[in-house]
Amino acid sequence: MDVEILSRLQFAGTIMFHYLFPPLSIGLGLQLFLCELAYFRTREAAWEAAARFWTRVFAVNFAMGVATGIVMEFEFGTNWAAYSRFVGDVFGSALAAEGIFAFFLESGFLAVLVFGWDRVGPKMHLFSTLMVFLGSMFSAVWIVVANSWQQTPAGYHIVWHDVQGEMMPRAEVTDFWTMVFNPSSVDRLTHTLIGALVLGAFFVASVCSYYLLKRRHEDVSRRCLSIALPSALLFTLLAAATGHDSAQKLVETQPAKLAAMEAHFHSSDEPTGLTLFGWPDAKNETVHFEVKVPYLLSLMVFNDPTVPVPGMDKIPEDQRPPVWLPFQTFHLMVGLGTLMIGVAVVACWCWYRKSYSERPWLLWTVVFMPVAAMTANQAGWITAEVGRQPWIVYPSIQDGVEMMGLRTADGLSESVTAEQVLSSIILFGVIYSLLFAVWVFVLNNKIQHGPESGEELTEYKSKLKADSMSEKFSRTAKSFGGDMMEDGV
Amino acid sequence: MSYDTLTFIWFVLLGVLLVGYSILDGFDLGVGILHPFVAKNDQERRLVMNSIGPLWDGNEVWLVTFGGALFAAFPVAYATVFSSFYLAFYLLLTCLIGRAVSLEFRSKVHSARWRNVWDIGFFLSSFTAAFLLGVAGGNVMAGMELGAKYHYEGSLLSQVYWYPLMVGCLTVSLFALHGGIFLYLKTEHDLQARLKRAITPLFYIFASLYCLVTLATWWHVPHATENISEYPVLWIVPILNALAVLNIPRAMHLGKPGYAFFSSAMVILALASLFSVAIFPNFMLSTIDPTYSVTLQNARSSAGTLQTMLIIAAIGLPCVLSYTVIIYWIFRGKVKLDPHSY
Numbered sequence: 002m003d004v005e006i007l008s009r010l011q012f013a014g015t016i017m018f019h020y021l022f023p024p025l026s027i028g029l030g031l032q033l034f035l036c037e038l039a040y041f042r043t044r045e046a047a048w049e050a051a052a053r054f055w056t057r058v059f060a061v062n063f064a065m066g067v068a069t070g071i072v073m074e075f076e077f078g079t080n081w082a083a084y085s086r087f088v089g090d091v092f093g094s095a096l097a098a099e100g101i102f103a104f105f106l107e108s109g110f111l112a113v114l115v116f117g118w119d120r121v122g123p124k125m126h127l128f129s130t131l132m133v134f135l136g137s138m139f140s141a142v143w144i145v146v147a148n149s150w151q152q153t154p155a156g157y158h159i160v161w162h163d164v165q166g167e168m169m170p171r172a173e174v175t176d177f178w179t180m181v182f183n184p185s186s187v188d189r190l191t192h193t194l195i196g197a198l199v200l201g202a203f204f205v206a207s208v209c210s211y212y213l214l215k216r217r218h219e220d221v222s223r224r225c226l227s228i229a230l231p232s233a234l235l236f237t238l239l240a241a242a243t244g245h246d247s248a249q250k251l252v253e254t255q256p257a258k259l260a261a262m263e264a265h266f267h268s269s270d271e272p273t274g275l276t277l278f279g280w281p282d283a284k285n286e287t288v289h290f291e292v293k294v295p296y297l298l299s300l301m302v303f304n305d306p307t308v309p310v311p312g313m314d315k316i317p318e319d320q321r322p323p324v325w326l327p328f329q330t331f332h333l334m335v336g337l338g339t340l341m342i343g344v345a346v347v348a349c350w351c352w353y354r355k356s357y358s359e360r361p362w363l364l365w366t367v368v369f370m371p372v373a374a375m376t377a378n379q380a381g382w383i384t385a386e387v388g389r390q391p392w393i394v395y396p397s398i399q400d401g402v403e404m405m406g407l408r409t410a411d412g413l414s415e416s417v418t419a420e421q422v423l424s425s426i427i428l429f430g431v432i433y434s435l436l437f438a439v440w441v442f443v444l445n446n447k448i449q450h451g452p453e454s455g456e457e458l459t460e461y462k463s464k465l466k467a468d469s470m471s472e473k474f475s476r477t478a479k480s481f482g483g484d485m486m487e488d489g490v
Numbered sequence: 491m492s493y494d495t496l497t498f499i500w501f502v503l504l505g506v507l508l509v510g511y512s513i514l515d516g517f518d519l520g521v522g523i524l525h526p527f528v529a530k531n532d533q534e535r536r537l538v539m540n541s542i543g544p545l546w547d548g549n550e551v552w553l554v555t556f557g558g559a560l561f562a563a564f565p566v567a568y569a570t571v572f573s574s575f576y577l578a579f580y581l582l583l584t585c586l587i588g589r590a591v592s593l594e595f596r597s598k599v600h601s602a603r604w605r606n607v608w609d610i611g612f613f614l615s616s617f618t619a620a621f622l623l624g625v626a627g628g629n630v631m632a633g634m635e636l637g638a639k640y641h642y643e644g645s646l647l648s649q650v651y652w653y654p655l656m657v658g659c660l661t662v663s664l665f666a667l668h669g670g671i672f673l674y675l676k677t678e679h680d681l682q683a684r685l686k687r688a689i690t691p692l693f694y695i696f697a698s699l700y701c702l703v704t705l706a707t708w709w710h711v712p713h714a715t716e717n718i719s720e721y722p723v724l725w726i727v728p729i730l731n732a733l734a735v736l737n738i739p740r741a742m743h744l745g746k747p748g749y750a751f752f753s754s755a756m757v758i759l760a761l762a763s764l765f766s767v768a769i770f771p772n773f774m775l776s777t778i779d780p781t782y783s784v785t786l787q788n789a790r791s792s793a794g795t796l797q798t799m800l801i802i803a804a805i806g807l808p809c810v811l812s813y814t815v816i817i818y819w820i821f822r823g824k825v826k827l828d829p830h831s832y
Contacts, residue, residue, distance in 0.1 A: 061594060067547060068590040072583050074557045078572025079579055085572075086640075089565020090791045094799055097562040100555030101806030108551045109813040112544030113820060119828060120820060160792070165638050165782065173792040414573035416642040425580045432584060436591060443598045461829075 005410050007422040008080045013386075014426065015072050017379060018433050022066035024378050027141060027194065028201015029059050030134035034127075035228045041127050046455035046462075051221045052130075053118060054452030055205070060115045061443050065436065067108070072429070080422065084393055084412030090173045091157055091180055092147050099143035107136030119465060138194065145193050149186040152389055153254045154397045156180035159404055170405060172394065184254050185247070189385070192243040195236050196381060199341065200374040202233035206348070207371045208448055210364040221452045223358075230352050233370075234345040241338055244381075245301070252302050252310065255395065258388030260313040261324045262331040263298055264288045268312035273298040278332070283324040286313070320391065327388040330380040337377040344370055496796040497786050500563040501770070503803060507559055509762045511552035513668075513755045518542040518549055520669015522589060522616025523662065526609060528673070528688055532602075534681050535609060539593060539832050541676040541825040546593065548817060550586065562799050566640060566789035567773035574634060574642035574774070575626055578649060582622045588615030597832045617662060624661025628654030631768060632711050633775035636782045643778065653710050660703045663696040664761070667738070668754040674747050676825045686742070689750075693739055700735060707768075713775070714768035724767055731760030 033055040040048035074096070077085050085092075113121055113129035121129070154172070156179030161168045174180050206229040209222035251259040260266070264281035265273065266288075275297035279288035296306040303310075313321055344366055351357040358364070389395060396406030453461070491499075521542050529535040542549075561568040572579055588611050596608035632653055635644035670692055674685045707714050718724045734756040741749035769775070773789055776782035790796065 061598075064547075064590050064594040067550075068587040071550070071554055071586055074554055075572055075579055075583065077561065078557075078568045079576050080573070082569035082573035082640075085561065085569035086566050089561055089568060090795045093558065093560075093562030093565055093568070093791065094795055094802070097555065097558035097799060098802050098806075100551065100558040101802060101810060104551040104554055105548065105806075105810040105813065108548040109817045111547060112817050116544040116831070117820060164640075164788070167639065169639075174795050174798070177794075177798045414569070414576070415639075416573055417576050421576050424577065428580060428584065432587060436587070439591065439595055443595055446598060 002419060002423075004413055004417065004419045004422055007419055007426065008413055008417075009409065011080060011422055011426050011429070012076065013383075014433075015069070015076060015429060017382070018437075019066070019069040019073055020379060020382060021375065022062055022069065023137065023141065024197035024200045024375075025062050025204060026059065026066050027134070027137045027197035028199065029055060029062065029204060030130075030137050030201070031198055032201050032205045032225070032229060032232070033059055034130045034134050035232075036225065037127050037130050039224070039228070041123055046459045047220050047224060050452045050455055050458045051225050053458070054221070055225075056114060056118075057447055058208075058444065060111070061440065061447065063107075063111060065440055068436070069433075079425075080414055080417060081393075081412045082414035082416070084407060086169075086171065087407050087412070088151070088172050088394060090171060091150060091154075094174070094177075095143045095147035095150070095181075099140055099147075103136050103140035103143065105136075107133050107140065110136065141194055141197070142190060145190045146181050146183075146186050148385075149189050150180055150183050151394050152189075152385070153183050153185040154395060154404065154406075155183035155399065157404075158399065158402075172404075185250060188243065188247040188250055192240065192247050192381075195240045195243055196374075196378045199233065199236040199240055200371060200378060202229045202236055203341070203367070203370040203374045205229040206233055207368045210367040211448070212451065213358045214361060214364050214368070218451045218454070220455065226352065226357070230345070230349050230357075233341070234349045237338065237342045237345045241342060244335075244338065249302055255389060256311050257313070257316045257320060257322055258327065258385075259302070260311065260316065261322045261327040261388050262384060263310075264324055264328045265298070265310060265312040266314065266324075268309065268314055270309055272296045272307050273302075273310040273312075275301065276328075279328075281324045281328045322388050322390040327384045330383040330387070334377045334380040334384065337373045337380070341370060341373055341377070491797070493793045493796075496793060496800065497790050499800065500559075500790070500796055501766070501786055504556065504559055504563065505762065505766045507552055507556040508766075509759050511549070511556055512758045512762055514549035514552055515546070516665045516758055517669045517672040518546040519616045519620045520665040520667065521673055522612050522669070523620060523666045524669055524673065524685075524688070526613045528670075528684050529681065530684075532605065533827070535605075536597065536827055536831060537677060537681065537825055538673060539596065539612070540827060541673055543593070543825075543832050544817065544821045546589070548814065550590075553586075559799070559803075563791055563796060564773060564786070564789040565791060567784050570636070570640045570642065570774060570784050570789075571630070574636070574644070575629075575649070577646045578622055578626060582619055582626075585615040585619035585622065588612075589619065593832055620662045620665045621658040624658035625649070625654040627661070627765060628657030630774060631657070631707070631714060631765065633713075633777040633783075635778055636774055636776035636784065637778055638782055640782075640784060653706060656699070656703055656706055660696070660699045663692065663699050664754075664758065667692045667696045668751075668758065671738070671742075671747060671751045671754055675751060678824055689742060690739070697735060711768070717767050717770055727760055727763050727767060731757060731764065734760060 033052060036048060036055060037052040039045075040052055077092075110129040110132035113126065114133050117126060117129065156174060156176040157172045158175050159170050160173050161170055163169075205225050209225045209229065212218045212222040213226075248259070248262075251262075264276055264279060266283075266286040272295065274293040274295040276288055277292045277294060279291040279293075281288045298310050299308050300306040302308075313324070348357065348363060348367055351360060351363060391408050391410065392406045393409040393412045394407040397404050521538060525535060525538045529538045557568070560571075592608040592612035592615065596605055596612070599605075629649050635642065635648060637643040667689065670685055670689045674682060674689065677685060718728075734753045737753040738750050738757070741747070741753060771786045772783045773786070774784040776784075791799075
């Protein structure tokens with residue numbers, strides 16, 4: 002295989018694996034913060050037990066996010082050196098801003114969040130939780146900004162540099178804020194963050210519904226569900242709204258991606274229908290087993306059912322993205338999104354009627370919703386990234402001047418060979434499989450252990466209070482926390 | 491501010507990030523290297539690991555930010571260095587992942603075998619990470635086979651020869667010493683006494699390697715001393731370095747481990763400064779033709795970006811330093827196990 006395919010596979014693999022964790026960290030971060038806020042306001046031990054439990058789950062997930070994220074940071078240099086030289090001026094500053102504004106904040110206050118329960122007061126702890134949550138949001142902000150700039154570049158110009166006798170182009174920032182707020186930043190950012198919040202809400206709802214089914218930790222579970230279910234409903238609805246906004250912009254900024262997502266091969270003067278299901282065949286430019294709703298795509302894109310949407314034939318042949326994958330992943334995302342809205346509506350309604358815990362089928366459905374949310378997040382990401390091929394940096398028009406883009410094939414590291422990339426894929430394939438197994442194992446371990454009850458926690462805390470300061474720190478508590486605490490020797 | 495001044499400021503700021511990383515992650519890598527040798531049972535191992543429990547993650551962020559800042563300020567250097575060290579970097583990443591998960595997962599299951607596996611993982615990944623960082627540093631010092639248009643023409647094998655390997659050993663011994671003193675500060679009783687006995691041989695190993703590498707650099711990397719001979723004021727760096735090295739056994743002997751830790755941090759600072767002085771104004775010297783080298787001039791971003799980044803750093807760095815201080819303050823004192831420990 003050639004270096005390009007291997008490098009693309011490697012990037013897709015490492016980023017998809019990484020992307021399992023940050024959305025859950027962001028989403029869980031909000032749920033954790035809300036639990037702790039409830040504890041702070043009511044001072045009820047059950048809320049604290051909930052917050053302590055979600056902290057433990059959060060910590061495992063966060064460590065995985067950090068461990069896999071560090072790979073992404075360096076991968077641009079190792080595998081995409083030509084790309085890094087082309088965009089470093091723009092992309093690098095967003096990445097550096099992420100480091101300085103987000104990573105230090107998260108990692109610093111994570112220490113207080115995880116290890117500080119008995120060391121700092123509730124106010125400081127609540128503040129730390131908020132900082133960790135904000136840090137993970139900021140991190141997403143800069144990464145999505147950097148990615149959006151590649152999709153819809155703005156605020157830059159191309160400068161030609163003499164590199165040992167040959168002129169080479171480079172994108173340089175002319176206006177930092179135009180670069181940051183490029184045409185797709187805000188839409189993509191809100192949609193991505195809300196996708197993460199949906200995942201977090203359903204994750205909490207899932208674990209708590211599982212406890213209700215098993216009749217364990219019912220007090221803590223009910224409390225958490227009263228936060229998780231309404232937020233699941235709110236965020237799934239917002240996800241639909243922001244997704245719709247993003248898609249509408251595409252017709253101007255990335256018509257090729259839109260055409261691929263909808264498998265819309267042939268332009269015509271007639272209004273465009275929306276394909277609900279199908280099997281696109283790019284070779285013959287047709288969709289097999291197509292189920293189509295007339296007028297709907299025109300309506301959704303232009304808010305007007307009669308305006309035709311441009312198709313793939315408007316795009317020069319050498320600039321067309323693959324169709325099958327963006328089409329299927331986009332439809333999968335939308336389908337799962339609709340399913341999640343439905344489940345959230347039903348769950349909230351039953352919760353409101355106080356019949357939620359009496360419906361095992363509903364509880365089991367909610368138990369599996371994080372899989373749907375995770376899949377939707379991944380699918381959306383694949384749509385966005387595959388749909389922009391063959392460009393790694395889209396060509397754009399700045400102040401009426403047409404700017405050159407950068408093709409993915411031209412972004413590779415020149416000095417890296419296929420064998421090297423293949424060996425790194427094998428190495429990371431093995432490591433990531435192991436990691437995934439361990440992550441599932443430990444996460445399951447924590448969930449099976451579950452939160453303490455309010456009474457256990459009160460007892461533990463009264464012991465803490467009885468001890469003097471020095472005893473407090475030297476005592477090796479045995480019975481408390483189970484999975485967290487080990488018996489000394 | 492002129493373009494050249496901005497460039498120089500960013501070279502210095504990258505140095506600051508690198509020094510911050512080496513001092514902070516230096517001790518937790520050192521803790522990882524020492525832990526199978528100094529901790530005799532499970533409880534001691536947990537104490538050793540929890541001494542860095544709340545801190546290692548924040549320490550590693552210095553490396554991540556260094557990577558981001560290098561990307562932004564000197565994209566050509568970022569692209570060339572990382573693609574040249576392709577396999578070495580993937581090994582380093584493997585080690586960093588290994589460390590993170592060894593710490594996080596070790597205490598999650600009650601099983602001696604489970605814990606042994608993660609203990610070995612923690613040691614190997616810490617040791618290898620420290621070694622690889624040194625090997626990479628040694629290669630950058632000595633120069634690499636950089637061809638036209640920044641295309642690296644060497645291979646993994648041409649990066650592995652006696653000089654970088656020696657620098658790798660030096661780094662391991664330095665981090666082990668630094669980590670040993672840190673652990674001495676954080677522990678008590680038997681464990682502390684064992685650490686004290688370990689610090690003396692560690693110091694001698696480090697000091698001998700330090701002398702050897704200095705001589706080797708003089709002989710193998712003649713260009714490393716050019717800047718110092720041109721600006722004699724820079725002699726202050728190696729002199730301070732030697733003083734800091736000698737102060738470590740003195741402070742330990744006087745029963746002032748805090749000073750010893752400060753001294754080993756200063757040794758790292760001085761060595762990193764010497765490294766920066768030696769390579770300036772290059773990031774990567776080409777051994778094929780000096781005109782192919784990646785320099786500050788040809789690797790930098792546009793003036794506008796350097797300026798924007800400087801504003802970002804001016805806002806960000808004080809925040810970073812203030813919460814670093816807060817976190818280290820909250821987790822001060824001897825390490826104890828509690829329900830939230832690893």
